[in-house]
Amino acid sequence: MKNKLNRGRENKLYISLLLVAGLAFGVFLTSKTWMYDDSVIAQTAFNExxxxxxxxxxxxxxxxxxxxxxxxxxxxxxxxxxxxxxxxxxxxxxxxxxxxxxxxxxxxxxxxxxxxxxxxxxxxxxxxxxxxxxxxxDQNILKQAYKKQLENKGGETTVTDQDIKESELPExxxxxxxxxxxxxxxxxxxVTKTDKGYKKENIIADMERTKQEITSIIEEDIPFQEELITTLKKEKESLKQNMAFETNEEQTDTEREIEQKDKAIEDAKGEIEKLKKRVKDLRDKYQNREEKLNTLTQNKDDKQQQDNDKSDTKSTKKDQQAAPKNNQDKSNNGSKNSDEKNSKDSKKSSNDEKKPDKKKKDKAKKDEK
Structure with a gap:
């Protein structure tokens, strides 16, 4: 009895250990999805x-x-x-x-x-x-650079490409x-895509980045420069008003500061013009990518249409090949029906010819009586 109890306890212990080990293994495998990871993120920056x-x-x-x-x-x-x-x-x-x-x-x-x-x-x-x-x-470019390096150091100028060992070239x-x-x-x-699939994906991604850059320039960069110009003009006006209460030396310093404000305003205006030109170039780029994408999609549609046309042509040929046979069957059936009809008519005619002869015989018998 004791042995049975001991075995039962041992089995329960083993089962418990297996369950704990399985649970620990499951926790280890799924820890990325639910456990907080406070380690430093070691990711190369995107889009830089x-x-x-x-x-x-x-x-x-x-x-x-x-x-x-x-x-x-x-x-x-x-x-x-x-x-x-x-x-x-x-x-x-x-x-x-x-x-x-x-x-x-x-x-x-x-x-x-x-x-x-x-x-x-x-x-x-x-x-x-x-x-x-x-x-x-390219190995040839590396060899040419190595020979020039030797020439600059005053070394031999008769070195050929064959004389240069691969170990002498930079890694x-x-x-x-x-x-x-x-x-x-x-x-x-x-999954792994086709070349056209990757090309389409890259074009779409490039269009999205271009669109985001246009939005950023229009909604952030240009307004920032315009706000800067407004601020500089206000500061310039305030300096002019204060000049009435300044000494000659202070006025000279203020005029110099006003000139700096004017230059900053002109620089900001120039930056706005550059940004507007950048927006125009980006819109042209976006349109170019859009045309590429349309062409790529159109080529795919054309290929699909060609495949459909080939399929339709094959079906038409099959129908045409089957048609003469059907017509021939109909012709044979028509001829057969015609022959049967002619045979019936012939039999009917023959029977009609026999009937008058019978009547004549009956009349002859009456006369004899």
Whole structure:
């Protein structure tokens, strides 16, 4: 009896331990969603220039994550700001903070100034992840720069490209773009798109940024300069009124201050003109992107229409091929019906011919009697 009781207690203890372990594991996995994290956010700023590369200025535009398929997507804008005649190429890999494991990062789309990089197999438990972007400059350009460097130092001028070892050239430069789970958007429908899909997405995002900049200039920047002009004019008028009660020396200082106010007013007016020109350029840019988007959408609609036309053509051909057969069947049926009708008429005629003969025979018998 004691053994049974002891076994029962041991089983309950094991079950309790398993439940506690399961609960702790669940808490660990879901802690990001409900526990407050007061650690410093280690996120690279969005929509700001990222330095560190000699030939390229990068800007982080978007960062999304799909926990279902453990896929991340990072959108970068690039601008060639260096002096190399040939733009550099890039390679990528990703790694979690304080972890040695590397995640595969692949460039899935690029245009003139945009790159979309996908990071694969990122577990939902990630906290901070770094995307390593390496800039690879053209080898011929690096060799030419190295030879010029030797010439400037008074070295040999007969060095050829073959004489230069790869180890003598500068190492590729690298920047780390950091993503924090608290700033990365969760997108349950994130998948790899087609080139047209990414192009359309980038155009729409560029249009939205352009629209926001126009709004900011019209509603904030220009009113600020106009308010500044109003304030400066009031201060200038007040200085003029006070001059009547000032000494000659004080009046000289006041006149100098009034001149400074006038200059500041002119500068503010000039800034307003620049801002208005900027708005005009941005509106032209917005219209240009809108036309690109319409063209892209129109091409897609045209392709769909062509596919529909091909489908209709195939259906018409099938109908045309089936039509002669149906007509032939109808013709055969008509001919068959005609033959049957002629046969019936022939039989009827034959019967009619036989009936008069019978009447003649009956009359002949009566005469004999």
């Amino acid at each position: 220039s990222i330095g560190g590369l000699s030939q390229t200025t990068l800007t982080l535009r978007d960062w999304e994550y799909n926990p279902k398929n453990e896929l991340m997507e990072v959108t970068l804008e690039r601008h060639h700001t260096g002096t190399d005649a040939v733009e550099p190429t890039f390679s990528f890999y990703a790694k979690e903070q304080n972890e040695s494991q590397k995640y595969n990062a692949e460039l899935v789309y690029q245009s003139d100034n945009n790159m979309v990089v996908q990071i694969e197999d990122v577990p939902e438990s990630f906290q901070v992840i770094g995307l390593f972007v390496t800039e690879h400059r 590729p430069e690298e920047v780390i773009i950091v993503g924090d789970y608290r700033k990365i958007d969760t997108n349950q429908s994130l």
